[in-house]
Amino acid sequence: MRDAVEGVWHALTESKPGPFELTGAEDVLPGPYRVAAAATASIAAATLAAGELLKLREIDPGVVTADTRHAAAAFHSEQLLRVDGVGPEPMWAPLSGNYRAADGWVRLHCNYPRHEAAVCWGLGVPGSRDAVAKAVAGRPAREIEHAVVSAGGAAAELRSPEEWAAHPQGQAVSSLPLVSASPVGDAPKRALFYSDRPLGGVRVLELTHVLAGPVAGRVLAAHGADVLHVGAAHLPRVEALVRDTNQGKRSTFVALDTEGGRARLKKLISRADVLLQSFRPGALERIGFGVSELASLRPGLVIADLSAYGWEGPWRRRRGFDSVVQMANGIAYSAEGPSPLPVQALDHATGWLAAAAIMTALRRQVTDGGTWRVRLSLAGTGRWLDSLGRKDPAGASVEFGDLLEEADSGYGRLTRVRMAGGLPGAEPHWDFGTRLPGVDKPTWTP
Structure with a gap:
């Protein structure tokens, strides 16, 4: 698994990671693919990226840790969540x-x-x-x-x-990197506000839907970012996933199909540090929020684009x-019929890797300046998972009870998976539970 972490870190930074320790066995998740290794590596990479931001604040991050059982729980999080002791309702519609x-x-x-x-x-x-x-x-x-x-x-x-x-x-996917990161505009170097958390004072505007984008925002919130999730009142939601992935975020509604809503979004972007979005490629550009417009509207912004099949090719x-x-992409292929992964690993891993890429871009913005764009895709993450090789498909019987915690939320008392990834210099955690969708004003906190 160390090779997987070092490979991801090189893809992010072209350097070697700081000290980290991995624990646990890969049989915590069944199946031939090394899903537990990918989960552990993506969590370790995000935690290492948070540690690099601590270093900029002159705080020793300590030795980063990641455990396979905790990683497996984190990748099961939507299934393990309880509200007042009741598990999630079915997440698949009848025709799915x-x-x-x-x-x-x-x-x-x-x-x-x-x-x-x-x-x-x-x-x-x-x-x-x-x-x-x-x-x-x-x-x-x-x-x-x-x-x-x-x-x-x-x-x-x-x-x-x-x-x-x-x-x-x-x-096309095979020709693309796991993570694409590049400057897309000029901007002065960022000055970090005082904080004892990696992302303290960082404003993240999240325009995402299930599941990778919300996971990325949840990771950033756990490391101290002010994350504002933007949805719309008229759009349908899978509530079980919202309850799980909106931990530690504020939630607001903005109608992007109206002139007033687009004007409100421009105001939010003009004061944001990160824009995390998982609209279908080209959708934001069609309503006036392409990369060049964003770079002009907020020099120094980190733009994170997540997609299903990548940013090149016919799909x-x-x-x-x-x-x-x-x-x-063949991951579910078997001669007998579809054999999917034991968890939605492409979503979860892409979310954690996106959080790592965003934090790495923020560090580059502090050290070098510029407006940055990072891009990832589910298909690209699938290609990376495939590259890790295979394992014995047997899975052990695993309990996650000691990895759960309780928190109040707008939905009731939550039982949730604790934030994964150990960072001794500033252990990640959510400041509050999930808020009801749309309850917050579309403004930044002072």
């Missing part, structure tokens, strides 16, 4: 899932009404699982994928790793989610 096609399998993502409508429209069927299954069964998987995507939905044929490697998008603007990307 894997369907057998005439020549293979296809995954349909229907957790949002517009995506369910796209499936029904693209296949020409009513909104029942039996009708969808019958329509899929009579047609090739690739034809189903094309019909649903063309209708504005999210779907993927189950491809083998070899098929993905030969696919134009698979080739660069395609909608995608963890379960869909696993089907497309």
Whole structure:
């Protein structure tokens, strides 16, 4: 696992990491892929990045630690969360899932009404699982994928790793780095406000939805950032995921489809230090918030863009989610049918890696100045996971009870997974529990 941490750190900084210790075995998560190693490495990388910011504040970070069992719990966090002792409701909509096609399998993502409508429209069927299954069964998987995507939905044929490697998008992903970081404008060096936490005084504007982006924001909040999550009152939410991933964040609504809402967003960006967004590539640019506009609006901003399939290639603007990307890129492939990862590892790992990239860019902004852009994708994280090799697929029986803590929230008393990653110089934690969506004003705290 040390090699995995050092490899990620080199991708982020082109240097060697500071002192760190890893504990635990990889059998805490089942399956042939080294998911526990990827989870532990991504958590270690984010914690090491936080430690580098402590050094800029002349605080000794100490030896960073990451444990595989705690990492596995963190990657299960949405499943382990309890509200007043009650577990989460089902997170998959009735039509979401894997369907057998005439020549293979296809995954349909229907957790949002517009995506369910796209499936029904693209296949020409009513909104029942039996009708969808019958329509899929009579047609090739690739034809189903094309019909649903063309209708504005999210779907993927189950491809083998070899098929993905030969696919134009698979080739595009293989040409991209795990993390892209580059200056996109001039700006003076940042002066850090006094704080005993890595991200104290740093304002993060989060425009994200499930799951990688919210995880990244949650990590930044645990290291002291003022994170303001921006949503919209009319958009649907998967409440179980919101309750879990909005720990330590404030939450507001801004209607970006109105002139007034876009004006409000400009004011928020003009005073932000980080913009973390997971809109489909090109969506923000179409409403006036492209990279050049952002760099002009807030010189010194760190812009973090997360996507499903990367920023190059024919699928660069395609909608995608963890379960869909696993089907497309061969990770879920087996001869018997779809065999997904034991957790939504592409989402969680991308979130932790994005937090590490953001903190690394903030450090560069302090030392070198400039406006910075970092980019990551679920498909890129999948390629990295694949590169780590394989393990014995057996998994041990694991208990997580001692890794849970309680906190008050807008939803009730939460039982949640403690923040993972040890940083002796400033142990990460959330200052408060999840707030109800939209309860905060769209302003920065003084």
